Amino acid sequence: MVGQAAAEDLSRDARNEAGENVRAGPPLGMLAELTHRCPLQCPYCSNPLRLLKAGDELETGDWLRVFDQAAELGVLQIHLSGGEPTLRSDLDQFVERLAAHGVYSNLITAGVNLSADKIKKLAGLGLDHVQLSVQSVRRENADRITNYKGALARKRAFAGWVIEAGLPLTINAVTHRNNIDETEAFIQFALDAGAQRIEVANTQYYGWAAVNRAALMPGYEQCLRQADIVGAAQRKLTGILNIDYVPTDYYAKYPKPCMGGWANDVFNVTPNGQVLPCHAAESLTDMEFENVRERPLAEIWYASKSFNRFRGAGWMPEPCRSCERKHVDFGGCRCQAFAMTGDARATDPACSLSPHHHAMESLAGNLSSSNAPPAFEYRRIGRY
Ligand code: SF4
Numbered sequence: 001m002v003g004q005a006a007a008e009d010l011s012r013d014a015r016n017e018a019g020e021n022v023r024a025g026p027p028l029g030m031l032a033e034l035t036h037r038c039p040l041q042c043p044y045c046s047n048p049l050r051l052l053k054a055g056d057e058l059e060t061g062d063w064l065r066v067f068d069q070a071a072e073l074g075v076l077q078i079h080l081s082g083g084e085p086t087l088r089s090d091l092d093q094f095v096e097r098l099a100a101h102g103v104y105s106n107l108i109t110a111g112v113n114l115s116a117d118k119i120k121k122l123a124g125l126g127l128d129h130v131q132l133s134v135q136s137v138r139r140e141n142a143d144r145i146t147n148y149k150g151a152l153a154r155k156r157a158f159a160g161w162v163i164e165a166g167l168p169l170t171i172n173a174v175t176h177r178n179n180i181d182e183t184e185a186f187i188q189f190a191l192d193a194g195a196q197r198i199e200v201a202n203t204q205y206y207g208w209a210a211v212n213r214a215a216l217m218p219g220y221e222q223c224l225r226q227a228d229i230v231g232a233a234q235r236k237l238t239g240i241l242n243i244d245y246v247p248t249d250y251y252a253k254y255p256k257p258c259m260g261g262w263a264n265d266v267f268n269v270t271p272n273g274q275v276l277p278c279h280a281a282e283s284l285t286d287m288e289f290e291n292v293r294e295r296p297l298a299e300i301w302y303a304s305k306s307f308n309r310f311r312g313a314g315w316m317p318e319p320c321r322s323c324e325r326k327h328v329d330f331g332g333c334r335c336q337a338f339a340m341t342g343d344a345r346a347t348d349p350a351c352s353l354s355p356h357h358h359a360m361e362s363l364a365g366n367l368s369s370s371n372a373p374p375a376f377e378y379r380r381i382g383r384y
């Protein structure tokens with residue numbers, strides 16, 4: 001573990017956007033995007049448009065070194081994600097290494113390319129948890145959203161194998177205009193599958209989702225109905241199924257506390273080793289990020305300019321600067337602020353106090369009220 005003295009030493013010259021000295025605590029979690037390759041082509045994917053090819057990815061030894069450094073840094077949970085992380089032939093070694101460090105490992109998967117034996121093997125090697133994405137509980141809609149025939153049947157079978165392997169299961173249901181009316185059915189799917197938890201999360205418009213925003217934006221009424229359904233289910237299923245809910249930003253009163261605050265307790269490593277404070281940070285074109293091939297994680301976490309830029313609260317402009325919620329939502333999402341206003345420091349327009357909020361809400365209303373939304377632009381390596 002990086003000791004307090006070493007952390008303080010690394011943070012000595014750490015300054016945020018406003019020039020304030022900032023000192024981070026150790027991170028709790030890391031998202032390891034092992035690959036951008038994926039058998040599915042979901043149009044709501046938050047991966048960047050310029051997807052990396054297999055040849056760009058970190059090699060086995062690089063990832064093992066990253067996991068060693070993450071454990072030393074104090075990371076407690078590592079989410080193995082992608083793309084589809086199970087396309088990495090060295091996944092077994094990664095799970096084994098994390099188990100040896102006592103780090104909690106969570107596999108985030110589409111669940112279409114794994115066998116019962118493989119998930120059993122991963123459980124035996126020390127995998128702690130599985131998160132399975134489900135795009136629709138209607139066969140044809142699932143095929144359409146994923147651009148993969150038979151996705152739903154494979155996912156049902158996979159969920160059964162996860163339970164048989166004795167692993168806890170979370171269902172990830174990312175909702176948008178094409179499946180938001182299935183919210184109740186998603187919750188039933190999770191119950192039938194024996195999951196302990198479901199995340200019903202509305203699409204965040206980064207990466208491919210931003211390109212497909214007009215095809216994905218749900219209507220205000222749909223969102224209200226969903227909130228009622230989720231609220232009722234949360235009350236009814238207390239103690240049976242945990243339901244985490246991320247409502248649509250575009251109709252919100254206040255923004256989500258994105259990532260729990262910039263570089264506050266989690267970070268992301270991309271398939272080629274870029275270290276980011278959040279999964280969409282590469283969309284901030286006025287910033288540069290560092291790479292695990294060139295600098296140890298501890299230095300990047302405590303001392304890099306990119307991680308320190310939005311730490312603390314002194315960098316915030318008005319209205320966040322004098323707002324009583326600034327330590328609750330941290331001014332919202334930097335990536336959304338940049339995408340909507342061109343300024344990463346701006347108040348997230350999802351906030352009703354932002355001068356850009358009205359434009360964001362009107363945009364959502366206009367997009368969702370179209371009777372002829374555009375066709376999906378499917379996620380595909382090499383398209384951009
Ligand atoms: Fe949050 Fe800023 Fe809005 Fe206040 S003004 S609620 S801190 S985003």
Ligand code: FES
Binds near residue numbers: 258259280332334
């Ligand atoms: Fe980057 Fe919210 S996704 S700060």
